[in-house]
Amino acid sequence: MAFNIPFNYFSGLRTTAFIFAFLTLMIGYLYYMTRFKKLVSSSIAISSFLVIMLFAVNYFFSGGIGGATFLSLMLAFILIIIVSPRKFYVLWVVFSLLVALGLLWAEYYYPDIIYVSYPDRKALFVDIAFTYGTSIVVSFLSIFYLKEAYNAEKKSADQKAVELTRLNEEKLKLFSIISHDLQAPLSSLHSYIRLIANDRFNADERKQVERGLANALHGTQEMLSNMLVWSQNQLRGTHVALLPNNIQEVLTPVIDIQKIYAYQKGIELETSIDASLNALVDRDMLQLIVRNLINNAIKFTPPGGRIRVSASRSGTFCEITVADNGIGIPEEQQAALFSLKTRSTYGTNNERGIGLGLFLCKEYAKEQNGALSFESELGKGTQFYLRLPLIV
Incomplete structure (x- = not known):
């Protein structure tokens, strides 16, 4: 013009x-x-x-x-x-x-x-x-x-069609694994309850059955909890409430509960958390991440092993580390560790898992402007590192 x-x-x-x-x-x-x-x-x-x-x-x-x-x-x-x-x-x-x-x-x-x-x-x-x-x-x-x-x-x-197809296939696979893997712990729970109801055990046998019942309940509870969180995210979307929180106050209740399960398996759970660390985090998300990481460490560490949970300052970040001396992660499984390309896994006492927890951990770390990484050596143990921005 x-x-x-x-x-x-x-x-x-x-x-x-x-x-x-x-x-x-x-x-x-x-x-x-x-x-x-x-x-x-x-x-x-x-x-x-x-x-x-x-x-x-x-x-x-x-x-x-x-x-x-x-x-x-x-x-x-x-x-x-x-x-x-x-x-x-x-x-x-x-x-x-x-x-x-x-x-x-x-x-x-x-x-x-x-x-x-x-x-x-x-x-x-x-x-x-x-x-x-x-x-x-x-x-x-x-x-x-x-x-x-x-x-x-x-x-x-x-690209979106390919991605949706891939995600749908992974979800179908995940639900297939979940439906299969829930049968075993529920059957175990049913068997333990029937045995207790018969009341034909001496004190040692009864204690052993009760320990098995507690382990089965704990594994099933963790699996269902992760499934519930994941399904809510799929239906409603992820809602993040980032607020100033003291890291020690957030982690202490989670660690105290996990110490009970570690003790039952004969594993030493050590902690070293800097009480001065404050970060802008979602309290529930952070607790879910740490609970899953410690639970995995307990699952893949044999009796007599050691787990160390620490939180320290690293520049402008808070670095939370969960380290164990367990069986480690095979190299062929490491690339897909944080994805939905999951399959059933078994701990050192045949604790069953489906890998959904680590996928949620990775997603929740991103939602809090953080990052989750790991190092692992087969037969020597695994270390997970969660980095979250500190309140300056």
């Missing part, structure tokens, strides 16, 4: 140059309204109407059907269709056709209303050639933009 002002002025089309000047100012203002005032739909509609109507006015001052206005109207229509919402397509098609037919009708029956402002044939040919060239370039750029946008959207949609 701006380039057409001097071009038409020096070609002798003074009225056309003034029309383009007015259009340039109006569309500049409407662009401002669209970009900064968010009046997108109304600005597009107003600018489209203005362009068509002013080109229609220009028709009478630039030679009518013998000039270049029809080419400009066609170009304007292409651009209007590109930027307009789909629901207005029919409106703009009908309106553009009516304007064009109306111009032809007016010139056919009233040829005297057409003013030929070209100073000579050369100016006419230059105007038509320039308008045609502009139409070709702008049409190419418009179609190129549309194709690029379409391809980008198609690629994005294909």
